[in-house]
Amino acid sequence: MTTIKDIEIYSVSDLATAKASPWASVSIIVRVVTSDGQVGYGEAVPTLRVNQVVKAIEEVRRFMIGKDPFRIEYLFREWYKHEFYISRSFEAATAYSAVDIALHDLLGKYLGAPIYQFLGGLVNEKIKAYANGWYSDCVTPDDFAKRAKEVVSMGFKAMKFDPFGPYFDHMDEEGLEEAVERVRAVREAVGKYVDILIEVHGRFNVNTAIKMVKAMEQFDPLFIEEPVHPDLNFEGLAKIKAAVPGVRIAVGERIISVEEALQLLERGLVDVLQPDITNALGFTGMSRIRALTEAYGVELAPHNAFGPVQHVATLQFDASAYNLLIQESFYEFWPQWKRDIINNAIRLEDGYYRVPNRPGLGVDVNEKVLAEMRFEGMEPFHEEEPVWVIKGTWKRYR
Numbered sequence: 348m349t350t351i352k353d354i355e356i357y358s359v360s361d362l363a364t365a366k367a368s369p370w371a372s373v374s375i376i377v378r379v380v381t382s383d384g385q386v387g388y389g390e391a392v393p394t395l396r397v398n399q400v401v402k403a404i405e406e407v408r409r410f411m412i413g414k415d416p417f418r419i420e421y422l423f424r425e426w427y428k429h430e431f432y433i434s435r436s437f438e439a440a441t442a443y444s445a446v447d448i449a450l451h452d453l454l455g456k457y458l459g460a461p462i463y464q465f466l467g468g469l470v471n472e473k474i475k476a477y478a479n480g481w482y483s484d485c486v487t488p489d490d491f492a493k494r495a496k497e498v499v500s501m502g503f504k505a506m507k508f509d510p511f512g513p514y515f516d517h518m519d520e521e522g523l524e525e526a527v528e529r530v531r532a533v534r535e536a537v538g539k540y541v542d543i544l545i546e547v548h549g550r551f552n553v554n555t556a557i558k559m560v561k562a563m564e565q566f567d568p569l570f571i572e573e574p575v576h577p578d579l580n581f582e583g584l585a586k587i588k589a590a591v592p593g594v595r596i597a598v599g600e601r602i603i604s605v606e607e608a609l610q611l612l613e614r615g616l617v618d619v620l621q622p623d624i625t626n627a628l629g630f631t632g633m634s635r636i637r638a639l640t641e642a643y644g645v646e647l648a649p650h651n652a653f654g655p656v657q658h659v660a661t662l663q664f665d666a667s668a669y670n671l672l673i674q675e676s677f678y679e680f681w682p683q684w685k686r687d688i689i690n691n692a693i694r695l696e697d698g699y700y701r702v703p704n705r706p707g708l709g710v711d712v713n714e715k716v717l718a719e720m721r722f723e724g725m726e727p728f729h730e731e732e733p734v735w736v737i738k739g740t741w742k743r744y745r
């Protein structure tokens with residue numbers, strides 16, 4: 348019987364190139380090795396918890412050594428039994444997510460099939476992408492408009508951005524006007540057939556969020572994402588939906604269980620759910636969440652903001668999701684080393700991605716790059732700009 352022989356953990360980074368997504372200037376890649384020498388890869392969430400996540404993966408590693416890697420559901424339930432806090436701990440959830448992704452990669456390689464083949468087969472021949480990470484250092488409406496045009500020239504048919512500068516909790520009239528002017532400039536630059544998605548990063552209190560959503564409706568966003576502080580999601584989103592029923596609301600990047608997805612869906616608070624395969628318990632969790640969204644008639648736009656193994660794992664998941672709306676991508680805006688980790692195997696074709704159809708994740712991981720980029724340390728922290736915004740945008744322009 349094939350067993351898990353080891354789980355290696357690679358924190359990789361080149362801090363000097365932390366351009367668009369400062370929260371993910373590090374990537375945490377896991378390499379699961381079996382007794383017959385096969386290797387599966389996964390990825391965990393870095394952000395301001397790199398060392399904690401690495402330690403949490405070590406806990407999963409201790410449990411997994413010697414186990415049958417193909418008993419994926421059994422392994423999840425056993426670890427759920429032992430771990431005790433996995434539904435309450437982001438670190439525990441992302442650690443397990445990374446290993447679950449690697450187990451699916453191994454199963455695909457064992458079966459000689461891409462992961463989507465055993466998730467229900469190919470539903471989406473190609474995946475519509477939206478660009479994120481494209482607006483580093485954009486401050487004025489003109490900055491955003493110019494860069495948005497470049498994004499369209501790359502082939503993207505959709506793009507997401509956070510136009511809210513340095514506002515948090517509350518935003519005054521001037522701040523709202525600045526945000527409106529940035530969105531207006533992008534809408535005028537790209538025209539009405541390119542989708543605009545507005546990212547709020549859960550910045551605002553409920554009253555500010557309602558005022559903001561009302562102001563943004565004129566631009567017909569594909570959705571507005573995380574308009575209110577995530578701990579206010581239930582009451583806050585309900586008030587937003589009541590006040591502005593015509594705007595699609597998207598949340599979900601922070602959920603770590605199918606139960607959290609259910610709490611959002613059963614209250615009718617979300618129009619587009621954005622679970623993330625690197626913290627919503629890998630393919631095992633995402634498949635459960637997908638079934639729920641289908642039952643509630645909610646579309647999927649999986650969050651995807653960290654690294655290359657996450658990128659291809661998400662595409663494998665997307666391939667068999669009939670209620671997929673659109674897929675987030677930072678891929679084209681990363682430093683080159685991140686794309687090199689998967690030999691730059693993914694290509695945007697007229698705004699869409701084809702899903703690799705080779706076994707497992709469908710791409711090779713470049714172990715030379717993994718070794719070269721190995722890194723000990725933490726994500727950079729800057730007091731003057733939260734790590735979760737696109738670099739250089741936490742500014743006013745008036």
Ligand SMILES: O=C(O)[C@H](O)[C@@H](O)[C@H](O)[C@H](O)CO
Nearest residue numbers: 370394479548651652735736
């Ligand atoms: O929708 C997104 O891609 C996310 O909100 C990113 O913009 C965040 O900054 C990151 O996920 C923080 O960890």
Ligand SMILES: [Mg+2]
Nearest residue numbers: 546548572600
């Ligand atoms: Mg987001």
